[in-house]
Amino acid sequence: MAAEVRPLLPARAPPGPAALTPDQAYWKTFKNQVLLPSPHNSAVTSITTPTHNPSGSQADVFAVTSGGRVQIFNIKTRKLVKSISRFGLEDTARSGVLRRDGRILLAGGDSGTVQAFDTGSRAILKQWRGAQAHRQPVHVVRWNPSVLTDLMSCSDDRTVRAWDLTEDVAKWTGVGHADYVRSGCYLPEQQSMIASGSYDQTVRLWDSRQQGAVMTFKHAAPIECILPLNASTLAAAAGNEVSILNLTAGRPEHFVRAHQKTVTALSTAQNSRRLLTGALDGHVKIHDVTSWEVVGGIKYSAPILSLAVINAGAEDRHLAVGLQSGLLALRTRLAGSEKVRAKEKEKKMQALLAGEGDEYERKQRKKDLRQGVRARDRGKDFQGEGADIVITGNERSRQSMKKLSAWQRSLRGGEYGLALDQVLQPDDGTVKNAEVVTLVTALRHRSALRIALDGRRAEQLVSILEWCLKGIASPKNVYLAYDVMLVLVDLYSHKLVEWAEDGEEGEEVVRLIKRVQKRVRSGVELAERAASTLGMVQMLEAG
Structure with a gap:
């Protein structure tokens, strides 16, 4: 029997880039990156936003710590507002964080001193140092999210302490870590619960109303950073992986392995539906907190030491990344009228470069006179509907065969x-x-x-x-x-x-x-x- 003669299949051009997923499209809207050098090119070790206020109001500033100073930036303009450098000549500032009303800045230092500054006058309001305070570098300080005068600190002296802004000595001290304590936080909705991560490879959960750790999680590498995802879930970066700890069950739920080098920074985005991880490999990875899959990523030119998604109201506004090279990388997501203005500005610039500026202005005037929905947008939401999906097998009927040209x-x-x-x-x-x-x-x-x-x-x-x-x-x-x-x-x-x-x-x-x-x-x-x-x-x- 003679072999069947079929038409030669048409040659197809190589496929273009794959369509963007919703997550990739979202993170591509963070544009207009600016690279801000830190004073004396010191590594950017901390980026923090004011602690969340249950009442909803929050200061529109964020703090960046590098070298011997803490800089305060405006969220709306990305401009430097204040710079606080009242640290010792040989001291290094650590973990500058603003209170939720933006009036007091808290910072630790390599000298072991914890200081509170008035952000208006830059005056030192309070210092905790000496025999009743930490005696080694303090890498982490945090405000209590519920009580305006409460704060905590973690130190290389292997202790975790809770303080009152009006008192000179710590009101509680957590003892139990066997190495440097380089990360810590309050748990949301629980003003007395504190979590800490140490280079002894453990994460400990403390109740400041009693002595001793309530719960301990052992890891395979030193803990670089911890972040509460909700009242019962904690993310802990140990080596090049991030463990998701279930505090209710007392065990890890999942291990996120997406980096080649040590993970140094954690942050949440999109109303805590996404977890961002930054590492010494220069990558920021975005993870879905439901499946823990990587849904996006951004590459930077130097190792990442700090990371924060800065909110304006309920929306993500900036992606701030601190690099070991001394640069603060700020990407901004435009929304609403700002996004419209930026798009119009880009179109106008393209028209000017193409020598069609007058024609563009004429079309803009006509557009401004039109009312209602624009013709080119009419029916846009219905594109693609009504299409039939047909899956064919290996039928070779004569009707389906085309004659050879x-x-x-x-x-x-x-x-x-x-x-x-x-x-x-x-x-x-x-x-x-x-x-x-x-x-x-x-x-x-x-x-x-x-x-x-x-x-x-x-x-x-x-x-x-x-x-x-x-x-x-x-x-x-x-x-x-x-x-x-x-x-x-x-x-x-x-x-x-x-x-x-x-x-x-x-x-x-x-x-x-x-x-x-x-x-x-x-x-x-x-x-x-x-x-x-x-x-x-x-x-x-x-x-």
């Missing part, structure tokens, strides 16, 4: 030159680029391209050169046009002088070859300029 029959019979002529000079006079691409691709695969192009007269090369001229300008077809031109030059370069003197057909071939040469040279120049521009942009980004 003339060039496909010639290709099947091995008449490669005739097939090329038929596809470039069809009976109806309309050259279909998809068919040309399919045929040339098939000839390359069969190593028959040279056979199809050999032995031709000058007038038979005109249609081929015209297609090559168009193909060079198309990124999808340039590689095929290149192969065809390479074979043509090899076969007919010795005849160009003869054709140039022969007559009209020969002159047309020479003219087309010169046009191809000119277009290639123009493309090379554009590519060189693009590469040069890309290099300058990369230098600006690195700076």
Whole structure:
């Protein structure tokens, strides 16, 4: 029985980039990145926002700690508001954090001193130091989310302490860690519960109304950072993994392994539906807190030491990342009227660059006069509806089989030159680029391209050169046009002088070859300029 003859499948261009997922689209809206150098290029070790206020009001500032000072930035403008540097000459500030009303800044230091500053006057309101305080560096200080005058601190002296702003000595001390305590926090909705993470590879849960740890979780690496996800769940970064601890069940629920190096910073976003992790590998990974899968990521140029998603009201406003190189990277998410203005500004700039500024202004005036829904947006929400999804099997009915076209029959019979002529000079006079691409691709695969192009007269090369001229300008077809031109030059370069003197057909071939040469040279120049521009942009980004 003879084999079934089926039409040659059309060649398809390589697929473009995959469509963005909702999470990827969301995090791509964090744009307008600014890189702010820290004083003396000191590493940015802490980024904090005011503690959450149950009443809903919150100061519109955030604190950034680097070197010997704490800088306060405005959330709305991203501008520096205050800089507090009243630390010792050899002291290093740690963990600057603002109270929820923004009036008092709390900070630790390598000297072991815990200080409270008035953010208005920069005056020191309170200092805890000496025999009744910490004697080694204090890396973490935090305000109680419920009580305005309560705070806590964690120190390298292996203790966790709770303080009252009006008292000189600690009202509670947690003793039990065997190494530096470098992370700590209050648990939400439980003003007496404190969690701490230590380099002794444990996370301990404390009740400040009693002595001794209530619960201990042992890990395989030192604890760099802890973050409460809710009243009963805690995230702890140990080495290059993050453990999700269930405080009610007293066991880890899940281990998040997405980084190659130590995880140093944690933050939540999208109303605690996403967990962000930053690490020394320079990556920020976004995780879904339901499945714990990675749903997005951002790469930075240096190891990450601190990370925070800064909110404006109920929405995520900024993604702030502190780098070991001394840079604070701020990405801002525009929303509402700001987003509309930014988009209009971008369109106007594109119109000006294209020399169509007057036309753009005219269209804008007409747009402002229109009322109601714009015509181009009408029905936009219904695109794609009503489409049927049909899954076919391996049916081979005669009705579903298409007849072979003339060039496909010639290709099947091995008449490669005739097939090329038929596809470039069809009976109806309309050259279909998809068919040309399919045929040339098939000839390359069969190593028959040279056979199809050999032995031709000058007038038979005109249609081929015209297609090559168009193909060079198309990124999808340039590689095929290149192969065809390479074979043509090899076969007919010795005849160009003869054709140039022969007559009209020969002159047309020479003219087309010169046009191809000119277009290639123009493309090379554009590519060189693009590469040069890309290099300058990369230098600006690195700076």
